[in-house]
Amino acid sequence: xxxxxxxxxxxxxxxxxxxxxxxxxxxxxxxxxxxxxxxxxxxxxxxxxxxxxxxxxxxxxxxxxxxxxxxxxxxxxxxxxxxxxxxxxxxxxxxxxxxxxxxxxxxxxxxxxxxxxxxxxxxxxxxxxxxxxxxxxxxxx
Numbered sequence: 001x002x003x004x005x006x007x008x009x010x011x012x013x014x015x016x017x018x019x020x021x022x023x024x025x026x027x028x029x030x031x032x033x034x035x036x037x038x039x040x041x042x043x044x045x046x047x048x049x050x051x052x053x054x055x056x057x058x059x060x061x062x063x064x065x066x067x068x069x070x071x072x073x074x075x076x077x078x079x080x081x082x083x084x085x086x087x088x089x090x091x092x093x094x095x096x097x098x099x100x101x102x103x104x105x106x107x108x109x110x111x112x113x114x115x116x117x118x119x120x121x122x123x124x125x126x127x128x129x130x131x132x133x134x135x136x137x138x139x140x141x
Contacts, residue, residue, distance in 0.1 A: 019043045093139035100131045 021031050022040035030036070031043075103124060109117045119127075 019045050089138060093135060096131055096135050096139070100128060100135065103128045103131065 019031060019033060019042070020035050020040045021029060021043050022036050022038050023029050024038070035042075107119075109119050111117070
């Protein structure tokens with residue numbers, strides 16, 4: 001039994017060497033790298049496949065790499081979209097603050113046809129409050 005255990009432990013080291021097996025008169029099996037005088041047989045021993053190599057493992061690694069690259073591209077795209085949305089809100093907030101500032105000064109309303117009307121104080125206060133609420137809901141500061 002010890003001989004078999006020893007063979008299994010050194011098998012990877014002697015994978016390219018010739019290994020012989022024979023049985024002595026008492027029925028015990030022996031292994032060696034030199035052919036004995038007794039009747040023996042030459043064993044065909046193949047090295048175990050290397051772990052972490054081969055086409056299958058390479059294919060798995062390539063798929064994992066493609067997946068990581070795809071995830072990174074998606075994250076970059078999401079970050080870009082988020083920046084665009086933040087920039088759009090920042091522009092709208094700037095425009096709303098400018099509108100609120102104009103509502104505090106002297107102005108007139110002009111419709112799509114170019115007709116000018118003078119607003120009442122109640123209408124101006126209502127518009128100011130709507131703009132303030134919009135700013136409060138949509139702008140950070």
